[in-house]
Amino acid sequence: MNIEIETKYNISDIVWTAEYSGDEIGFKPIMNRILTIDVQIFDRALRCIRYFLCGDGTSYDESQLFATKAECQAECDQLNKGAHE
Numbered sequence: 001m002n003i004e005i006e007t008k009y010n011i012s013d014i015v016w017t018a019e020y021s022g023d024e025i026g027f028k029p030i031m032n033r034i035l036t037i038d039v040q041i042f043d044r045a046l047r048c049i050r051y052f053l054c055g056d057g058t059s060y061d062e063s064q065l066f067a068t069k070a071e072c073q074a075e076c077d078q079l080n081k082g083a084h085e
Contacts, residue, residue, distance in 0.1 A: 003041060007049055008062045009034055015053070015065040016072035018079060026080035029072035032056060 009015060011034050019030040032053040040047040050059040066072035 003044065003046070005039055005046065005049075007037055007039075009037075009051060009065060009067075011035070011037060015051075015067065016069050017053070017060065017065060018072055018076045027076040029066075029069050029076055031069070 013034045014031060015034060016029045016031055018027045020026070021028050032055070034051050035054045036052040038050040038052065038059065040050075048061070050061060051065060052059055066075065
């Protein structure tokens with residue numbers, strides 16, 4: 001059985017995540033590197049793709065990772081705006 005899988009990011013790619021830094025600062029962009037990609041397949045269908053970053057035990061899906069700091073900053077601004085309303 002061959003299953004072709006395309007991921008948005010690759011191992012060793014630099015990505016940005018929105019990290020909560022406390023009430024006064026709110027969310028801010030944090031740069032990290034992809035260490036591992038976990039692909040789960042069930043009954044020959046792709047179930048999920050999770051990314052693990054260096055020094056971080058949390059797993060992320062593609063919607064939680066950003067290719068640029070500017071993209072991540074826009075997400076942080078949106079999250080911070082919602083937190084302060």
